[in-house]
Amino acid sequence: GENVEQHxxxxxVQEGDSAVIKCTYSDSASNYFPWYKQELxxxxxxxxxxxxxxxxxxxxxxxxxxxxxxxxxxLHITETQPEDSAVYFCAASIGGRSGGSNYKLxxxxxxxxxxxx
Amino acid sequence: xxxxxxxxxxxxxxxGQNVTLSCEQNLNHDAMYWYRQDPGQGLRLIxxxxxxxxxxxxxxxxxxSVSREKKESFPLTVTSAQKNPTAFYLCATRTGATDTQYFGxxxxxxxL
Numbered sequence: 001g002e003n004v005e006q007h008x009x010x011x012x013v014q015e016g017d018s019a020v021i022k023c024t025y026s027d028s029a030s031n032y033f034p035w036y037k038q039e040l041x042x043x044x045x046x047x048x049x050x051x052x053x054x055x056x057x058x059x060x061x062x063x064x065x066x067x068x069x070x071x072x073x074x075l076h077i078t079e080t081q082p083e084d085s086a087v088y089f090c091a092a093s094i095g096g097r098s099g100g101s102n103y104k105l106x107x108x109x110x111x112x113x114x115x116x117x
Numbered sequence: 118x119x120x121x122x123x124x125x126x127x128x129x130x131x132x133g134q135n136v137t138l139s140c141e142q143n144l145n146h147d148a149m150y151w152y153r154q155d156p157g158q159g160l161r162l163i164x165x166x167x168x169x170x171x172x173x174x175x176x177x178x179x180x181x182s183v184s185r186e187k188k189e190s191f192p193l194t195v196t197s198a199q200k201n202p203t204a205f206y207l208c209a210t211r212t213g214a215t216d217t218q219y220f221g222x223x224x225x226x227x228x229l
Contacts, residue, residue: 001176006159032216043207043220044160051216089159095216103148103167103211104175105218107159 002027004092006108013080014116021111023090024072032095033073034105035064038087047088048075051095080115087112120144121221123208128226130195130202138193138224140208147213149191153177154205154223166191195226203228 003026013019025033031052036044050057050064050073057064061080066073077084091105120143130136140149148167152160162175166185180199185191195202208221 004159009157034217036220043222046217046219049217091160093216103216104162104165105150105160107161109157109159 002030002092002104002106004090004106004108006090006111008111009109010112010114012114012116015080015082017080019075019077019080019084019113019115021075021088021090021113022072023074023092023108024070025092025106026071027092027094028068028071029094030092032093033064033066034091035075036089036091038089038110040086044089077113080113082115082117085113085115121208121210121219123206123221123224125224126222128224130226130228132228133197135194135196136226138195138206138208138226140191140193140221141189142210142221143189144210144212144219145188146210146219147188148211149185150209150211150218151175151181151183151191151193152207152209154207160207163193202226 006023034049037047038044048062048064061078063076087110089110090108093105094102122141124139150165151163154160161177163181164183166172172185182194205225207223209218211218
């Protein structure tokens with residue numbers, strides 16, 4: 001089955017700096033890659049996602065890049081703010097545009113991001 | 118994801134007892150999922166259901182059971198066969214038209 005590795009496990013940055021979190025996946029059939037943000041004791045919330053037919057996607061201060069050949073994707077947060085502090089999870093699945101779709105998300109173990117004021 | 122409710126928020130269980138966690142949704146989503154989250158770990162898939170009256174095992178189904186008799190409901194039973202049930206349990210839903218999963222607020226289960 002799919003295996004997703006996420007690095008680093010913890011990341012501390014100064015307010016205003018950029019943060020980058022990287023994930024690798026094992027199943028070349030995976031074609032859907034969401035990122036979730038989870039604050040302490042709360043539910044994970046989708047912040048951005050990307051499909052394998054796209055190399056990069058941006059939404060304000062957040063961007064995700066995908067390298068299908070190397071099977072890795074990354075989350076980039078620019079101009080970090082204290083409210084960005086949370087655990088971030090990457091995930092991968094074989095989504096609805098593939099004949100072998102299973103819609104099963106496999107998650108990385110998470111990155112605890114701390115933004116220091 | 119405001120249309121997904123999980124109850125109770127906190128649950129305490131004695132060893133050897135079965136317990137059922139509730140997940141209800143009013144989003145009219147076809148698919149529902151159960152995940153387990155342990156400290157420092159990602160989310161691991163327990164069971165999922167793509168349609169009413171059908172469900173499949175996820176990666177860690179042993180010691181758990183589910184039913185999907187109604188589109189709105191997907192209860193999870195943690196049985197006494199689950200060796201280490203203390204964890205944060207999250208339910209998620211997905212509309213059939215997209216890949217995106219939305220999460221409920223979770224139930225924190227503690228075995229005493």
